Amino acid sequence: MERIHTPGFDSGEDARQQRLEWSVQRIVWPVLVALWLAIGLGLLGQGPLARSRVAAGDEISLEFQRFARRLSPAALEIRAVPRTDRLRLQLARSYTEAVDVQQVYPQPARMMGVEGATQLEFDVTPGRPFDVRLQTRPRSMGRVHGWVAVEGGARLSFSQFVYP
Known part of the structure; x- marks a missing residue:
């Protein structure tokens, strides 16, 4: 030494x-x-990189958390401008199988399964922006992919990384 x-x-x-x-x-x-x-x-919580927004013109936009924690609350915020008095939002079945949808606000008039998606139907005023908030809780860790669309419209793809 x-x-x-x-x-x-x-x-x-x-x-x-x-x-x-x-x-x-x-x-x-x-x-x-x-x-x-x-x-x-925001890579491990709240911050400028933690949230993301995607849009398809004025028809639909989605704001979501890029990073979430398993079994902790997360949210999807959707804004759509309906053309008729019925708004039919579709959410990828792969996403709804990876998370528990805890709450939808406002409550949809109808909710049903369609090919490859869960469809939420709302009574709305045509031409007026309509906001929907889905409170979710991711079930598994890793990358979760999904999409949201107005029936017959463009799909907004998104991805979240779920930490343990």
Whole structure:
């Protein structure tokens, strides 16, 4: 064991141990700073990278959380401009199978399964924007893909990453 020795004074320090600790610190500090930045930007919670918005012109838009936690609340916020007095929103069955839909606000007049999707039907005023909020709770971890559409319209695809 190499010791730093000064005549008349023994610090008891191990120079090799000190160099090892400095090397570890040079690695750990940048990792901690990167983790702190990721948390601040929303990769593990709320922040500018945590939410996303997709739209298909003025017909439909979707705001959602990119990152969610398993068994914790998450939300999909849909805004559609209906052409008739009946708005039929379709949500990918693959998404509804990966999450528990806890609440739909406002309540749909009807909800039914159609090919590859769950359809929510609302009584609306034509031409007036209509907002729907789905409160969900992801069941499994990993990437969850889905889409939302107005019946017969463009599909808005989205993806969420679910943490444990």
